Amino acid sequence: MTERARLSAPHAVVTGVVALAAALAAGHVVAAFVGRSASPYLAVGSAVVELTPAWLEDWAVRTFGTADKVVLLGGMAVVLLLLAVVAGVLSRRGPGPGTALIGGLGVLGGVAVFTRADVGQLALLAPLASLVAGIGTFRFLHARALRETTENPDNPENIGGRPAPGRRRFLLGAGGVAAGAGVLGLGGQLLGVSRDAASSRAAVPPLRPVRPAPPVPPDADFAKLGTPTFLTPNTDFYRIDTALVVPQVRADGWTLRLHGMVERELELSYDDVRARRLVERTITLCCVSNEVGGPLISTANFIGVDLGELLREAGVRPGAEQLFSTSADGWTCGTPLAVVLDRDRGALLALGMNGEPLPLEHGFPARLVVPGLYGYVSATKWVTDLEVTTWEARRAYWFERDWAREAPVKTQSRIDRPVAFGTLLAGRVVAAGIAWAQHTGIAKVEARLDSGPWREAELSTVVTDDAWRMWQIALDVPRPGNHRLTCRATDRSGYTQTPLRSPVLPDGATGWHEITFTTT
Structure with missing residues (x-):
């Protein structure tokens, strides 16, 4: 055969x-x-x-x-x-x-x-x-x-x-x-x-806030010593989200629905939001996945409308506990309602970032920005729906995956210079870095060389308690060899960050940032 x-x-x-x-x-x-x-x-x-x-x-x-x-x-x-x-x-x-x-x-x-x-x-x-x-x-x-x-x-x-x-x-x-x-x-x-949405973004007229953010003073950072610039350029702003492909949402087809436990439902177009009283606020955003000393933190001037004012206009009913927001791609987020309604908090429905419309990858046409909370409970990009509800009625994306329900940003600090495992000449070494405790503010940063005493660092000028603060300190390192540098921050409430290490899950990492460097 x-x-x-x-x-x-x-x-x-x-x-x-x-x-x-x-x-x-x-x-x-x-x-x-x-x-x-x-x-x-x-x-x-x-x-x-x-x-x-x-x-x-x-x-x-x-x-x-x-x-x-x-x-x-x-x-x-x-x-x-x-x-x-x-x-x-x-x-x-x-x-x-x-x-x-x-x-x-x-x-x-x-x-x-x-x-x-x-x-x-x-x-x-x-x-x-x-x-x-x-x-x-x-x-x-x-x-x-x-x-x-x-x-x-x-x-x-x-x-x-x-x-x-x-x-x-x-x-x-x-x-x-x-x-x-x-x-x-x-x-x-x-x-x-x-x-896609790029042409729509390019056609957006300039966003002109009636209340601009205060100008950033020249001594707000120590960038010459190795810290980031105070405002992060949009191209360098960290991005962590679940969107595999950036959602393409055009401004001319975007609407925002505000509903749920409210007296009056609101449905707003992009032009409706732009026509409202725009404000500009300087805010640092930090990802809950940021490890101790990690890079997932940035600062920008955000332009938008006061989110609390929108909710008060809709009329929040008694018993409401969370603002449940939904992105254009279906991602969901639960934000404590009391924080959003806090007049001192400055929560925003943001349309702009650093003087221009939101970049596509950062939420164009609109996103939420709530100071003092990790992004997974506060910073919904490409937002299309806001529902006022209870914690029991709705469970957001990350809450379903065992992350904490409410996630205030922890007081933390980071060493940017010297770089870890770098080599320097023995003598005077200038260390610099950043510290943050959004909405609480940084009061003090201390640094310690090897097992020596803690020494207080010089802080940059305060711009707002909702943003990071830079620090720098000069250290005498007379002998060659390996050295260990540690930093810790104290916020304006008097809390000093704990040395105890904890992972990012379920509500953010803790611990002192420590690096090793060598002098010759």
Whole structure:
């Protein structure tokens, strides 16, 4: 009996990989029309983020910092590539196994898109296109490769070293499909860019607060000694959120609904908010995932409307406990209502940042900013819905994952110079860093060299208690060798930060920041 024809391993691998490229490209280009988040690749990535346990996500932030999303997408690409290879190799005798595997991946992408909160029903067209393109390409190339194998069982080479005609036909077909997939994917990317929110942001007129933030005095930082500048440029402002792809929300289509336990529901357009009394406030934001000495803290001048005033206008009913906010991509946040309503707190519905409309990655068109609370309970980006409710009625994204319900920022300090494990000349060493206790304010920072006494550092000028404060101190280090430098802060309430180390979960890290450096 004649043995059934079988694809060569290279043919099988090329078939699987090119089919993967076609599937991803088709899904991406259709997503440009029905919603960028409908791309199956991105939707599955977002689902992975949402299903990741808190401890693992915390590890990812600690390990990869703001590159955690790039690492995730890269890891997914590697996994998909391996699955494409497996699909091809398993299908050397027939297309059935690869078709089933591609179909399973297509269904997974469809489920991920279906569960997205920021796309409509038409979004399912993207995974459908991906499924059809993947299976169609796989079966087309498989049949072409099988025909070439049947016609040229020994894959003979021509005298000139060129592939046999059948093999050339397969390679040309596979190359044509791969090139088409590349053009399709690029077209989808360009279409997505043309329909995104960048043009909407560029068209926003200047935001002019009736009450600007006080000017920052020149001695508000010690940047020449190694601290950050007092105001963080927008491009350097840290970004930690669950959005795998920045939501594309245009100002002309954005609305904010304020409802729940209120006397009067409010629905505001972007122009409605801009027409209100805009104020500008200098605020430091800090991520709860910031380890002791970590970089996840920045300061900006935010422009917006007083959030407490909006709530008082709506009329908060007795018994309400939290402001439950929802982002355009479905992420949720619970903020203690008493903090938002506190007239001294200065909570904002922010539209601008450092003199310009919010950057897309920082929440354009609008976000929440509540001083003194970690971002996961106070800083919803791309906000579209505000519900006044109780803690029992609604449980926010991170609260469901065992983070603390209420999360005031802890009093902390950090050493920026000398850098850890750096080498300096023995003699006078100037140390500098930052300290923060948002909404409480920093009263004192102390530094200690090796096991010596604590010495009080010089502090920069106070700008606001809602922002960080810089410190610097000159130390005599007469002998060469390894040295240990430690810092601690005391806030205006009289509390000195604890030396006890605790992890970021469930409500922020504690401990003194300590570095080691060497003098020669």
